[in-house]
Amino acid sequence: MTNELTFIQKHEFLLRRIHSLTGLVPVGLYMCVHLITNASILNGVEAFQNAVYAIHSLGNALVFVEWGAIFLPLLFHAIFGVYIAYSGQFNTSSYGTAKNWRYVAQRITGLIAFVFIVSHVAHMHGWFHVGFWEKLMHSLGLAQFRAYNAASTAAMAMQANIVWPILYAIGIAASVFHFANGVWTMGITWGVWISPAAQKRADRICAAIGVGILLIGFSALGGFMTLDAQKAEDIENRMYTESVNTGRVVPNAKKLTNPKLLEEQAGTAKP
Amino acid sequence: MAKQRVVVVGGGLSGLSMTMKLCELGIPVDLVSLVPVKRSHSVCAQGGINSCNDATRQLGDSEWKHFDDTVYGGDFLNHQPPVKEMCEWAPKVIDLMDRLGVTFNRTGEGFLDRRRFGGTLYKRTAFAGATTGQQLLYALDEQVRRWEAEGLVRKFEHYDFTSPIVDDNGACRGVVIQNLHSMEFLALPADAVVVASGGPGLVYGRSTMSVMCNGSAASRCFRAGAKYGNAEFIQVHPTAIPGADKLRLMSESARGEGGRVWVPRRSQDTRDPKLIPESERYYFLEERYPAYMNLVPRDIATREIFDICVNEGLSVDADKMCVYLDLTHIPKAELDRKLGGILDIYQKFQGVDPREVPMKIFPAVHYSMGGLWTDYERSSSGGLVVGSPRNHETNIPNLYAIGECDYHYHGANRLGANSLLSCIFTGLMVGPGIENKLKQSKTAAADLPPAVFQQAVAAAKEQHQAVLQRPSSDQNPYQIHQELGDLMTRAATVVRRNDQLKAAIATVEELEQRANVATVVDTGSWTNQNVIFTKALMDMFPLAKAILWGALQRDECRGAHFKPDFSMPSLTSDTREGRLQEAEQWCDRFQANTDKWLKSTIATLVDGQPKLSYEDIDTSSIPPRPRLYGLVGAEEIETVWKRRAAAKSAQVDPMAARAAAAPAVASL
Amino acid sequence: MIASNQPSVIKVRVKRQDGPGQAAYWQHFDIPYEENLNIISVLQKIAAKPITRDGQRVAPIAWDCGCLEEVCGSCTMLINGRVRQSCSALIDRLLEDSPSGEVVLEPMSKFPVVRDLVVDRARIFQALKKVKAWVEVDGYFDMGPGPKQSRTQQEAAYPLSECMSCGCCLEACPQYAKVEVIREAGESEEAYRQRVEAANSVAFIGPHAINQAVLFNSNPTGQFKKAERLEALTEPGGIQVCGNAQNCVAVCPKHIPLTTSIAQAGRAVTVHAVKKFFE
């Protein structure tokens, strides 16, 4: 049998296992951390801003972490995931079991998550911090997030129109389902839970985790939707000035909504 | 010289064990089967496989006892050397199957669990749930797949064996086969051909057998000149459930695990069986056979059911023979562990849970003791010369027959769980004989002039075309098959009468004429099941006729062949003295009958008609004795018989006298 | 069933196809109602009298069957859209569940159609070869009994070894895609079969084969070849293709715990792969 194997065929096992793994770490784990971080908005603007400071304390290394540990694994998982989704054939019309529906849902929520994450990153982060690209994104109403005005920019972005919150709600729900169900299937794939009874127990645990994360995600969303952005910005600006003074944050105009204002303040403060 | 090859026709237990053994000996095999071999009929076998074992040995069992039970159960129609050899191999066969990974049930300590089967008092039967045949077949299928992966086996699955290729010297040099999808014919040269094609259940229309058990392969050898032995010995199993398409077996293991057969004492009692109190139930087998109880040999159990239903009018169903087989007193967990497979079948097809409600069961055609005549070479110790090329060779040189399609081992009645044994045993045992056969020959069939094979293919094609191109008639092959089945079931099953048999022979002739002109609706040349069925139907007639003629001519009762007009009476006298007197006469008559009828019926086909002759039986190890399970007066007959036997052998050899008497004691 | 509910005819719709690669078409048959029929007996009745509802005389329907008691695995087909064994599909039961009162028969969709309801399932057996589903004994001479096994071991192995290669699990598996190679004009049987095998060899082996690998890896002697079987499970078309829809276990007529076997194999290949990486 002389068979020309494609790259994917040849490394199918490894690729599938990496795909499975990337779903959990870093992508899944990151999502959880991300949603929990966001939910700190419920503890006030300061709490959230402090969390963001912590992340951004990585400074220039942040871009490498973002790409190396989040975006690239995510892109791999997503793109290979789309390939996997297309290689299967849905047949719930004949075999309408719950498990089969979840198999379908895993693929559909993956695709939704993909669309959502691409737009979410574009909406907030803008993907690349390169001059012309940033300008383009801004002109499209994207790349709205400013790390040193974290809560207020996020809130304004969410409050700009009703489309974004709806998209976020769907996206978060889909991602969380995908993650929780994915952890469960992963446990079978890797042979963590084996017997039907164990699989059922694991299923309940995964469902509980899913519901928990979903609540966290939605409360964050609610938090931003109801936040008074103006007040928040004042608080953030105060924190910024203080933090720059104490050396906690490295000044960076790009991470501010209104750098001029703060420059002036800084100018008067610093002899 | 080209490499010598063997063709094995049939991938049931016998064909697969043969294939695997030949491969071990380095002989390449072409394996031909109608269906993927994993789907062969052996997969249906439920109950188990027999051997004497460490536990029974300590209760007095031995290979010899197994041998004795088999020939006694078979009413001494079995040639004894092959049976003796088989029983001696039996423990080793089971050991081998265990090593091959068969999931036999285990005892708490991890040994093979055993159950009791019909016709013996020992728990000899190893089993894997109630799907033993399936598990055994899979183990062999796996081994053959392994050899296939190594290139020693070529499988021809979805192929029909249409004829052996017989050369001018009358020797078999290969086979013609037909692809069931492309309908193309192919000749496979072979230095030995082994037919392992199973039983002919379809001759009876519906039976417990699978749909490919049409007997066509054996019949085609019969047509080619092979002799057919003991055709009239057809086993009717006492316990099956009827269906429009098949009679599904409820294995003897149900009784082996404690199942009890009964009918309400009151005729046509319509009460729910569970509401019928013990006192109003007639456990007729237990009452009539206190030693063997529900586990009498099958021919006897079937006749008792017939007697209860037809003569005593106690059938549970008004219009069919039907009795209860009751398992409801056995704990469910145990039932599931040991009988799950058959209970599922019952529940699936009858819609009733047999763990809760007694099963309604019926007798059904099950097994053919008869089959292609084959030779053997007797060893000095009364067994076989293993490695002899004569073992299992038909009268056509190089053509062998093994498994259910040969006529050995089971005599006039097969004991449960002995067939799986005989199938695997013959494959293993005959392999080395075939190796020697090949060694004897300096040529390979593949080196023969191609014309030999081309002619054979051309003849097969021509016959096929002739069937396809028949002028349209109103004869329908499926209709004819149904009529044939009904007829055979009426005339040649539990009870046989000469007038009925004669009438049946005439009708079968008519049916054959009709089959020979029946129209095939499908005249295409792709996966034409219609024409394949029609050809198989035509090949059922030689066997049907051999069965009917054999039955007609055999004016006696022996095992499964029962003619009330020639039955041996029970003793009637009330006193022991009187009975002893009667027993003398009884024994005289028995001896006369034995002298006349203890012979295999051998059929040869001449111009489409079976010609019968009779062959003496090799009873060199165990002299024939009356088969007395449960007969009234059995004790007296036995006394008389033993005295006579002892006297007889004392004349010959005083040492043997004691030996001859021994088995009779053990058989109660 | 109550007598008044019984229809006078059984309406049967059959998807037919004359040969590989040809177009499929439907035919309708009306069979006089009888009690206790199964699909096989209905097909037998059609074979005996192949006349459609419109009175057209047609070629009898081709189909596979063997044991007629659900142990041989021959008679798999789609019945009212779902895969199952046709010998155990009882008409009375089907009519109860089918509001349209119709019985629809189709060939399996994941295997190439040979004709009508007959499909080519050679791929099933090829997968068994790939995972070396056998115990590698030295030979068939008498070497005494096999290793002792506990009842627990036997009770775990027995269900797995009941697989009758029917292919129900494969038909229902969303990850099991059909592989069909059309024979070229003038191509020899041998060459064609080789092409088919090559195409099959990289496609999903399916849950039944994973289950067999687990069965033989748990056999005391079979486990000597464990590494080779695990290797085979990670080759192209191996266990990784499974997407955990668990349809296989839901449709298996033998109730084989396929997803348990898949998880077990998943663990074994994980351990095997990691070990191999660091060895």
Ligand SMILES: Cc1cc2nc3c(=O)[nH]c(=O)nc-3n(C[C@H](O)[C@H](O)[C@H](O)COP(=O)(O)OP(=O)(O)OC[C@H]3O[C@@H](n4cnc5c(N)ncnc54)[C@H](O)[C@@H]3O)c2cc1C
């Ligand atoms: C329901 C049932 C239960 C049984 N239970 C037991 C039991 O518990 N214990 C026991 O000892 N015995 C039992 N038996 C008997 C036993 O199963 C059979 O006698 C035995 O399996 C026969 O095996 P075999 O190898 O001779 O043939 P089979 O298994 O019948 O195989 C025949 C092979 O020949 C092939 N073939 C046939 N005709 C052709 C042809 N024309 N061209 C090509 N190939 C052909 C078939 O495809 C098949 O591969 C049972 C029988 C039945 C019916």
Ligand code: HEM
């Ligand atoms: C962005 C688009 C995404 C797509 C298209 C996608 C697609 C998929 C697909 C098809 C699977 C099933 C793989 C299989 O069963 O073989 C899967 C599994 C998984 N995904 Fe995603 N996914 C995406 C994003 C995510 C995200 C954001 C997360 C984390 C929250 C995630 C976590 C997981 C996990 C944990 C699994 C289980 C892996 C397994 O079963 O082995 N995925 N994904």
Ligand code: SF4
């Ligand atoms: S669990 Fe895996 S093998 Fe079973 S149906 Fe789902 S995808 Fe197919």
Ligand code: SF4
């Ligand atoms: S695992 Fe079940 S469904 Fe699959 S082939 Fe085996 S018996 Fe059929």
Ligand code: FES
């Ligand atoms: S005919 Fe054997 S499984 Fe249906």
